[in-house]
Amino acid sequence: MFLSRFRVNTARPGARRLLSSPQAMHAAVMSSFPHILPSDSPQPGAPRVLWRLDQRSRAEVLLYVVSPDRPDLTHLVEQAGWPAVADPDNPGWQTRPYAPLLDRLTAGDRWAFRLTANPVHTVRRKEGEPRKLTAHLTPVHQMGWLLDEERQRRLGFRICEKPADRRLLPEGTTHKGRPHPGDRYELVIRDTRSLAFDKSRGSDGRRDKPVTVVTVAFEGRLEVTDPAAMRQTLTQGIGRARAYGCGLLTLAPVTQPASPAP
Structure with a gap:
């Protein structure tokens, strides 16, 4: 299991589209996992992909994701993040193993x-x-x-x-x-x-x-x-x-x- 955090760039049109539609955000989150098809649903008792938006201020919105696999949020960075400053050491999101907690x-x-x-x-x-x-x-x-x-x-x-x-x-x-x-x-x-x-x-x-x-x-x-x-x-x-x-x-x-x- 993994816990990821992504800060949304609320000034971008792509971010505003995702923030206005839980269905669009769900699709974007599920697209972060190449081995999970959009139609897949977990069996009862099995780990699943969960996500949540925390709006701490007008310009600070954080997306949290808990998932059985490590996500690739590159597409979210391109749509709703800061792609110009992303690099291999700082791709635009943070992911850490959930097992220790x-x-x-x-x-x-x-x-x-x-x-x-x-x-x-x-x-x-x-x-x-x-x-x-x-x-x-x-x-x-x-x-x-x-x-x-x-x-x-x-x-x-x-x-x-x-x-x-x-x-x-x-x-x-x-x-x-x-x-x-x-x-x-x-x-x-x-x-x-x-x-x-x-x-x-x-x-x-x-x-x-x-x-x-x-x-x-x-x-x-x-x-x-x-x-x-x-x-x-x-x-x-x-x-x-x-x-x-x-x-x-x-x-x-x-x-x-x-x-x-x-």
Whole structure:
């Protein structure tokens, strides 16, 4: 497994095209692997290609990729990077083996983390109708999706709680009579976006219905509870819309005071 980081040159037209379309970015990422065909999908439990965009400022956008093979991002440098300054020692992106981090995970470890996810649930609007997949739209419900105890158990971690002296009120702020998750847990939402885009035309020339994906960027601190499950989470991702830049969880030591992304 490998972890790669690529800084996007947001001033270039090619970069703006990729940033405006999760489908185009997905295609560009998958083109980095000569042995993986665009139609290939991993078997259940097998490592897969995950990617995520982190926008730290208007001009600083970073693309992270976790993959079973080492990527060749030359085409991304040419389209959306700085090809004039690339050289063999500095091709325009950084890649490092992921195994050292995966192998050192042990129960009880605490890490800072960053995750972009697509929190969804199923609802039935009328009696007798089939349940419909719907995005969580409020911060309380988006946090609640990640804080779900069964989900955290499957993923191999738990979100850390804040010490009592760091909470706003002794009993915490409340939402419908319960402690507000943003006051109780080491968890914040940095960004929420609704992405709407058209899928490519099929072989019959017809265009599918537009796709809408609500993405939520989480940051916080977690504790590893099941190292094997945590390794699977880091290599397979979390939740839905993984082809559209969701699901990639990254870790960093909690001693780092700034960004929790690696």
